[in-house]
Amino acid sequence: MIWNEKYECMSRGDIEELQLGRLKAIIHTVYEKIPFYKNSFDRVEVKPGDIKSLSDLTKFPFITKSDLREGYPFKMFAVPMQDIVRIHSSSGTTGKPVVAGYTRKDIDTWAELMARTLVCAGATGNDIIQNAYGYGLFTGGLGFHYGGERIGATVIPASGGNTMRQVMMMQDFGSTVLTATPSYSLYIGEVAAEMGVDIRELPLRLGVLGAEPWSDSMRKEIEGKLNIDALDIYGLTEVIGPGVSVECEEKDGLHIFEDHFITEIVDPDTGESLPYGETGELVFTTLTKEAFPVIRFRTKDITSLNPDPCECGRTLVRMARISGRSDDMLIIRGVNVFPSQIESILMNMEEAEPHYELVVDKRGVLDELELRVEVSESIFSDEIGKLEAIQSKIQNEIESVLGISLKVTLVEPKTIERSEGKAKRVKDLRAKE
Amino acid sequence: MKVKQISVFLENKCGRLAQVTQILAENDINIRALSLADTMDFGILRIIVNDVEKASNVLRSAGYTLGETDVVAVEVPDRPGGLANILSPLWRAGLDVGYMYAFVQSSGENAIMIFRFEDPDKAIEVLKGSSVRILSGKEVYQL
Secondary structure (H helix, E strand, C coil), rough: CCCCHHHHCCCCHHHHHHHHHHHHHHHHHHHHHHHHHHHHHHHCCCCCCHHHCHHHHHCCCCCCHHHHHHCCCCCCCCHHHHHHEEEEEECCCCCCCCEEEEEEEHHHHHHHHHHHHHHHCCCCCCCCCEEEECCCCCHHHHHHHHHHHHHHEEEECCCCCHHHHHHHHHHHHHCCEECHHHHHHHHHHHHEEEEECCCHHHHEEEEEECCCCCHHHHHHHHHHHHCEEEEEEECCCCCEEEEEECCCCCCCCCCCCCCEEEEEEEEECCCEEEEECCCCEEEEEEECCCCCCCCCCCEEEEECEEEECCCCCCCCCEEEEEEEECCEEEEEEEECCCHHHHHHHHHHCCCCCCCCEEEEECCCCCEEEEEEEEECCCCCCCHHHHHHHHHHHHHHHHHHHCCCEEEEECCCCCCCCCCCCCCCEEEEECCCC | EEEEEEEEEEEECCHHHHHHHHHHHHCCCCCEEEEEEEEEEEEEEEEEEEHHHHHHHHHHHHCCEEEEECCCCEEEECCCCHHHHHHHHHHHCCEEEEEEEEEECCCCCCCEEEECCHHHHHHHHHHHHCCCCCEEEHHHCCC
């Protein structure tokens, strides 16, 4: 099913024409209404009138998360406060949060995008959607809520947490769709098992999961344990929240709603634009947001774009599943390595997901990669041979996937540094040049 | 007839073994037998103690990764062929020894060997058919 065939199935020519018209307008707006953009455009001597074609966008400067933070709380808004009807914000774990404002029309656009998202993932008006994304400043809860109501589904505003109650609602209300983070969906499965509930036998059939990076192997785990289809969604507070892109049942890339967003892939080091198919950093320009538009926002998320029409009928460009972050990408002997690739291999092991850390150092001129894995009781054995077998299994699988050699070291538990919030997985000891 | 052995994962770092023995000493736990297997990076300390539960608890709460394994303790006569008489029936029954180590009891005459089998119950059955003496856990903990 397609929620909005007109905009989801346009020809490339039509979509680009639509984008160009909207781009010209938004560039004018930010230049006139937001001093930050006026200053940054003036600094590199570009004018709103310079946009003659879509490719002219690359002449304009990037905006980063720290630029947005500098604007805390409301300096990046393009409309006066009386036009703002809603505030959301990022979590702000690494400093001041990024605050996003929405006009009434923005809320309407967002609901439309979330309706497209849910329908693209396979939900219909007959579904009972258990929305276990957090309600509050976080965009996940209310974003899904409005989309679910827009398609006429029954929305349970479960929010996150209280997991036994989540299981109870799944049983008693007969939820058919779960919207949550992938890790929380697995946790709900575990709690159900502890409660003696066979979650696989419940009516639940679909998970629309996102807000954190996850791998295809984790998808298989979720699909097996919950007996559902698990689809990936992508979004970020700086762009709109969820509703930026989503997979369809083909599970072959996430469709980006291009009538509202222009997407670029750039080289994370040089900022140079990369062609379709090449892997680099994802950059967004919003085309229709009134309150909080962004021009060339660098996400630091690494992916590639595919413009080929999809089997599902949509012509929207598709982004590959996020393979990592530009800020934790490692180059080892010329090979790009993302910790998420290694995580996905570790997740594939029968044993519980271990704590791990990557250490990069130089021996002479050569980079050396070491993977330190904590030995939990589930992988420990009193026999050297069995531990060495686990060591070499990890090593062989990583070498075959990444194409680089590495050393796997088993270490004692709790010896790898824990950080609050996002785990620090990489230690680069090579001298910075 | 089985004996509980505790195995402890240790990184090959200076002082790790000393720390484990220090924790056991502070908690008044006596080590009956011990063996250490090691590679370049890590080692596995295997110990038999007088109080398995207490030792497990104190080591676990100190953050060590532990395993508890059933092993078999056998008295080995101190004469030529003593060990061969034990191993031959096991070999004929197709049972592999994972690893083994020996210690001498204080009263002195015979050595005691600790064996790790994949299937300790089957090994005990085979050994019972020969003339060797198998020690119970209780006997070993109280030696």
